Amino acid sequence: MAAGWRRGLELTRLGVGPLALAAFFLPWAHGPGPLSATEFSGYRLVGYAGRLQALDLSIGEGAALWLARLLILAVAVAATWQTLLAPRHRSHPAYPLSGWYLVALAAIALGIGLARAGLVVPPPGLLLLAIAGGLFAVGELWSGRRAPTALAEFPGAG
Amino acid sequence: MPSVFRGASGVILTALVVVAGAAAGAVILFTSSRASDVNLTTASLVPADAGLYFALNTDLSSGQWVAAFKLAEKLGAEDPEGELKDGAEDAGFDWEDDIAPFLGGNAAVYVRGVDLEDVSAQGAVILRAKDPGRVMEILEEQAGSLDEDEYNGVEFTVLEMGGFAARLGDHVVIALDEASLEAVIDVSQGKAPALAGVEEFKKLRDELTGNFLAFVYVSANDLLGDFLLDDPVVKAALDESGTGDLVLRPAAWVIGAKKGGFEFQAASIGESGNVSPMLQPRESRLAAMIPADAALFFTTTNIAQTWSAVVAESRAAIDDAIRENTDYRSLDDALRDAGEQIGLESIEEVIELLTGETAVAAWFPEGVTSSPEAVLVAEVDESRARGVLERVLASKPGVRIEKRNVGGFEMTIGRDEEGEPLAFGFRDSRLVMGTPGGVEAVLALGSGDPSLATLERYRATVEQMPSALGTYAFVNLAAMLRAGNDEVIPGIIEEAGAALEGLIINVVDERGVVRLSGVLTIEE
Numbered sequence: 045m046a047a048g049w050r051r052g053l054e055l056t057r058l059g060v061g062p063l064a065l066a067a068f069f070l071p072w073a074h075g076p077g078p079l080s081a082t083e084f085s086g087y088r089l090v091g092y093a094g095r096l097q098a099l100d101l102s103i104g105e106g107a108a109l110w111l112a113r114l115l116i117l118a119v120a121v122a123a124t125w126q127t128l129l130a131p132r133h134r135s136h137p138a139y140p141l142s143g144w145y146l147v148a149l150a151a152i153a154l155g156i157g158l159a160r161a162g163l164v165v166p167p168p169g170l171l172l173l174a175i176a177g178g179l180f181a182v183g184e185l186w187s188g189r190r191a192p193t194a195l196a197e198f199p200g201a202g
Numbered sequence: 203m204p205s206v207f208r209g210a211s212g213v214i215l216t217a218l219v220v221v222a223g224a225a226a227g228a229v230i231l232f233t234s235s236r237a238s239d240v241n242l243t244t245a246s247l248v249p250a251d252a253g254l255y256f257a258l259n260t261d262l263s264s265g266q267w268v269a270a271f272k273l274a275e276k277l278g279a280e281d282p283e284g285e286l287k288d289g290a291e292d293a294g295f296d297w298e299d300d301i302a303p304f305l306g307g308n309a310a311v312y313v314r315g316v317d318l319e320d321v322s323a324q325g326a327v328i329l330r331a332k333d334p335g336r337v338m339e340i341l342e343e344q345a346g347s348l349d350e351d352e353y354n355g356v357e358f359t360v361l362e363m364g365g366f367a368a369r370l371g372d373h374v375v376i377a378l379d380e381a382s383l384e385a386v387i388d389v390s391q392g393k394a395p396a397l398a399g400v401e402e403f404k405k406l407r408d409e410l411t412g413n414f415l416a417f418v419y420v421s422a423n424d425l426l427g428d429f430l431l432d433d434p435v436v437k438a439a440l441d442e443s444g445t446g447d448l449v450l451r452p453a454a455w456v457i458g459a460k461k462g463g464f465e466f467q468a469a470s471i472g473e474s475g476n477v478s479p480m481l482q483p484r485e486s487r488l489a490a491m492i493p494a495d496a497a498l499f500f501t502t503t504n505i506a507q508t509w510s511a512v513v514a515e516s517r518a519a520i521d522d523a524i525r526e527n528t529d530y531r532s533l534d535d536a537l538r539d540a541g542e543q544i545g546l547e548s549i550e551e552v553i554e555l556l557t558g559e560t561a562v563a564a565w566f567p568e569g570v571t572s573s574p575e576a577v578l579v580a581e582v583d584e585s586r587a588r589g590v591l592e593r594v595l596a597s598k599p600g601v602r603i604e605k606r607n608v609g610g611f612e613m614t615i616g617r618d619e620e621g622e623p624l625a626f627g628f629r630d631s632r633l634v635m636g637t638p639g640g641v642e643a644v645l646a647l648g649s650g651d652p653s654l655a656t657l658e659r660y661r662a663t664v665e666q667m668p669s670a671l672g673t674y675a676f677v678n679l680a681a682m683l684r685a686g687n688d689e690v691i692p693g694i695i696e697e698a699g700a701a702l703e704g705l706i707i708n709v710v711d712e713r714g715v716v717r718l719s720g721v722l723t724i725e726e
Contacts, residue, residue, distance in 0.1 A: 077283035078262050081302030081332065088263070091234030095265040098461055099272045113231070120230050121223040128222055138219045 061127030063176035070169030150177035239412030244310035303333035326377035463723035479504035481711035483670035494652035505556035545597020577636035663704035672710030
C-alpha cells in the first residue's frame with residue numbers, strides 16, 4: 045500500500061472514536077407522539093429510558109429498557125475504547141470488538157430509522173455514527189484484518 | 203504481534219481499557235437519568251415586584267411529565283401522550299408546526315399588581331420557546347400584526363387582537379399592555395431587577411422541590427399593593443387572627459408527579475409563631491395503635507402548649523372579641539361555662555391534658571360511612587386524665603357505667619339516659635376515647651396485628667411525602683371510596699377511584715419555613 049494511503053488509513057482509524065463520541069451527544073431520533081418535535085441524542089435516550097424505568101413497570105418492560113439503555117450506552121464505551129486504542133494499541137481485542145460494535149449498532153439504528161421515516165437524511169448523531177462505523181469498517185477491511193484474527197492475536201485467546 | 207501486550211503491560215492496558223469504559227458508562231448513566239431541576243429561565247425576565255408568578259414545566263420528556271403520563275394511564279387514560287397530540291390536532295393545530303415551537307422548557311404568567319379600584323392588572327406571558335422565530339410567526343398568523351415598533355432596540359409587534367409580542371433571545375413575551383412589555387424588556391437588559399434575584403423568591407424556590415409540573419409564587423404585598431393592606435379593617439382582621447405574617451409574606455406552591463402519585467408543596471416565608479409547637483417535624487407514634495382499616499387519621503402534637511402560647515399573647519384581643527359577640531365577659535368565662543356543662547371547672551382541663559401527640563381516627567367496619575367507629579388517642583398524664591373523664595361521666599344524670607377488660611386493659615363505657623355511649627381506656631399511658639367499638643379495637647390490637655403504621659398503603663403514601671411530617675391527615679382513599687355510595691362514582695370516575703390509594707395533607711415548620719405539603723398516591 046502506498047505511504048499516502050497508509051497515512052490516510054491511520055487518520056481514518058484515529059477519527060472513529062472521537063466521531064462516535066460526538067455522535068453520542070448529537071440527535072439520533074425524534075420522539076413519538078407529543079415528543080415528535082423533540083430530538084433525542086444517545087445521551088438523552090439513555091436518560092429518558094432511565095426516567096421510564098423509575099416508573100412501575102413489568103419485569104419484561106423493565107428488562108427491555110435496561111437492554112436498550114445498555115446497548116446505547118455501549119456506544120459511548122466503544123467510542124472511548126476506540127479513542128484510547130486506535131493510536132497505538134490496535135492489537136488489543138477491545139479495539140476490533142468496540143469498532144465492530146459501532147458498525148453493528150449504526151447499521152441497526154439506520155435500519156430502524158429507515159423503517160420509521162423512510163429514505164431521508166438521518167439526524168446528525170446517527171449520520172456521524174454511521175460515518176464512524178463506516179470508517180472503521182473501511183479501515184479494517186482495507187488492511188485485511190478481521191475481528192477474529194485480532195482476538196486470536198491477544199495473549200490468552202485461541 | 204507486538205510483545206507489549208503480553209505480560210504486565212497487557213494486563214495494565216486491559217485494566218485501563220476496562221476502567222475507562224466503566225467510568226464513561228457510569229458517568230453517562232448517572233448524569234443522564236438524574237432528575238434535573240426545572241430551570242425557571244422565565245423568572246429572569248419577570249420584574250422583581252411581580253405579585254403573582256405561575257410557571258409551567260413544558261419539557262414533555264422530563265421525568266415529571268413522564269411520571270404524569272404514567273399516572274394518567276393508571277387513572278384510566280389509554281394513551282395520554284397520544285391523546286394530547288390528537289387533541290391539539292383535532293382543534294386544528296399541527297403539533298410539530300404550531301405547538302412544539304412553544305415548548306422550550308418553561309412558560310410563565312406573571313401579574314405585577316392588581317388595582318381593585320380600576321379593575322386592572324399588569325402582567326405578561328413569557329415562554330422559553332423551542333423555536334422563538336416560529337412562535338412569533340404563529341402569533342402574527344393567529345392574532346394578526348397591526349404594527350411593528352421598537353423599545354430600547356427590541357422590536358415588538360402590536361397584535362391586532364390586542365396585546366404586544368416580542369422576542370427576547372430564546373424567549374417570547376406576550377403582554378396585554380405596552381408598559382408590561384417594556385418592563386420585561388428593561389429586566390432582560392438589566393435595567394430593572396428580576397424576580398429571579400429576589401431573596402424571598404430564591405429562598406422559596408430552593409426550599410421547594412426543584413422538579414415540578416407547575417410552580418406558583420405569590421407576594422400579597424406586591425400583588426395587592428397598598429389598596430387592601432392599608433385598609434384598617436383588613437389590617438386589623440389579619441392582625442387579630444394572628445395570621446398576618448403568614449398571609450402577607452411571600453409564599454410559593456409546586457405541583458409535581460412522581461412514580462407513586464401526584465404531590466404538592468407550599469411554603470411561606472412567614473413564621474408560624476405561636477402555632478409552631480404543633481408544626482414541629484416528627485413521626486407519629488400513635489399510628490401504630492390505630493387499626494389498619496382506618497380510613498381517616500389525623501395527628502397533631504403539643505395542643506396544650508400551643509393553646510397556652512396563643513392565649514397568653516392574645517388574651518386581651520380574644521376577651522374583647524368574646525365580649526362584643528357573645529354574652530360572656532371573657533374567654534375564661536366562656537371556657538368555665540362550657541366546662542361546667544360536662545362536670546368540669548373549665549374546658550381548659552381537657553385542653554391541658556393534651557401535652558403530647560393527639561390523634562383522631564375513623565373507620566367503617568360495616569363498609570358504610572353511616573356507621574363509623576371513631577377514636578381519639580392522646581399521650582396524656584394517665585391519672586390526671588382518668589380523674590377528668592370520671593368527673594365528666596359522673597356529671598351526666600342517670601349515667602350507667604360498665605367496665606370491661608379488653609386485651610388486658612380496662613375499658614369504661616358510660617351511657618347516658620338516652621343510651622348514647624362514650625367509652626375510654628388507657629393503654630401505655632395513652633388515652634383512648636371514642637365509640638365503644640373503636641376503643642375496643644384499639645385496646646385489643648395485638649403487637650403482631652396489622653396497624654395503620656404497618657399498612658402498606660399508609661407507608662407508601664408517607665414515603666412519597668416531599669417534606670417531613672408535622673401536623674397531618676391521612677385519608678385511605680380506597681377505604682373511603684369503598685365505604686361511600688357507589689352510585690356517586692360512575693363511569694370513568696369509578697375507574698379513577700379504583701386507582702386512588704392514599705392522600706396526606708401536612709403542615710410542618712421545617713428550617714424556619716412553614717410548608718403545606720401533600721401527596722396523592724395512585725396504584726396500578
